[in-house]
Amino acid sequence: MKLKSGGHTYWAFANANETAHGDHVGHVWNYGLNTWGWERDYKGGGRDFNDLVVQLDFTSAYGHGWLV
Known part of the structure; x- marks a missing residue:
């Protein structure tokens, strides 16, 4: 990424x-589970990792349960 x-x-x-x-x-x-936070500032900046937060939700093609 x-x-x-x-x-x-x-x-x-x-x-x-x-x-x-x-x-x-x-x-x-x-x-945690499929969730990432980005720190955008050069040299680390505020180190709060909330400048961009992305969460991916992987679910079954049938609409229920989890893909493993």
Whole structure:
């Protein structure tokens, strides 16, 4: 996964992103079952991971139950 904001590209893997204070900065946080939050600010910003929140709902093709 990637996010482009303000001329920067941020990746789901911290090692692919910029460094701050010698550490790579993570821009994606997993909130739980198929829900991710993105931090869009360079060098981590507020680190609140609510700049973009995405939740995917995978349900059965028949309208009930879960795909496993």
